Amino acid sequence: xxxxxxxxxxxxxxxxxxxxxxxxxxxxxxxxxxxxxxxxxxxxxxxxxxxxxxxxxxxxxxxxxxxxxxxxxxxxxxxxxxxxxxxxxxxxxxxxxxxxxxxxxxxxxxxxxxxxxxxxxxxxxxxxxxxxxxxxxxxxxxxxxxxxxxxxxxxxxxxxxxxxxxxxxxxxxxxxxxxxxxxxxxxxxxxxxxxxxxxxxxxxxxxxxxxxxxxxxxxxxxxxxxxxxxxxxxxxxxxxxxxxxxxxxxxxxxxxxxxxxxxxxxxxxxxxxxxxxxxxxxxxxxxxxxxxxxxxxxxxxxx
Numbered sequence: 001x002x003x004x005x006x007x008x009x010x011x012x013x014x015x016x017x018x019x020x021x022x023x024x025x026x027x028x029x030x031x032x033x034x035x036x037x038x039x040x041x042x043x044x045x046x047x048x049x050x051x052x053x054x055x056x057x058x059x060x061x062x063x064x065x066x067x068x069x070x071x072x073x074x075x076x077x078x079x080x081x082x083x084x085x086x087x088x089x090x091x092x093x094x095x096x097x098x099x100x101x102x103x104x105x106x107x108x109x110x111x112x113x114x115x116x117x118x119x120x121x122x123x124x125x126x127x128x129x130x131x132x133x134x135x136x137x138x139x140x141x142x143x144x145x146x147x148x149x150x151x152x153x154x155x156x157x158x159x160x161x162x163x164x165x166x167x168x169x170x171x172x173x174x175x176x177x178x179x180x181x182x183x184x185x186x187x188x189x190x191x192x193x194x195x196x197x198x199x200x201x202x203x204x205x206x207x208x209x210x211x212x213x214x215x216x217x218x219x220x221x222x223x224x225x226x227x228x229x230x231x232x233x234x235x236x237x238x239x240x241x242x243x244x245x246x247x248x249x250x251x252x253x254x255x256x257x258x259x260x261x262x263x264x265x266x267x268x269x270x271x272x273x274x275x276x277x278x279x280x281x282x283x284x285x286x287x288x289x290x291x292x293x294x295x296x297x298x299x300x301x302x303x
Contacts, residue, residue, distance in 0.1 A: 033216030041079030048072035064100040105142035185252040240277035267291040
């Protein structure tokens, strides 16, 4: 066999190996993120470590591509109460970012979000607010101010204000986060509905929904929205319209995740609350329509 053929095969083999490792990087990263959003910090550590090792193999020991894995490990450490260990991972991430000339806005956003979480854990709220403001800035540069990837920064900032009893500021930010997720899920549903209209004559299939999110993003949405719901339900005046609004967003989320039982549970809660609090007829009808949609899905599941 001529030399160039064996070299060609060697290069092809290396490329395939790198592609597999890149797939594993993303897979492990998503799994670790999902565990973190679900509060399973111990379970997130092995996946985050695997993501870090694969990144080192593909990108080297000093690449900015290592930063997302360091941040996962830092967040897991915070969740386990290991603040010193979290600081070590964050220091490594900061140093790597400082040395890099090609660090994306998205990575800057993640770094500042995790630094914000660190200072929240240390109850240094001024530093936490500074870093979360930077998180929102960089996420807005990368994705836009009204994007779901930016909403996490608003959410954590709202939690700070809520903890400091600055309830008006917290309320404004919780509302903003809710609206961002509502807009995303409604827009995505409209896209799916349009695609369904265009394809139904050809396929003759029932409309199958999905969120357009990966498992980690779905877990983040559940974590954020259920947290806001708990806060809405615990406030003295109960703010029924705001509570119903969050319930309706959770209905849309679970509906698009094809979890009919959860969607029906939240739709029923929204309907009952709207009736109990004597919300407007328009609001009650909107919730009734949503409940009817979910009940129809439950009666005729996708096969």
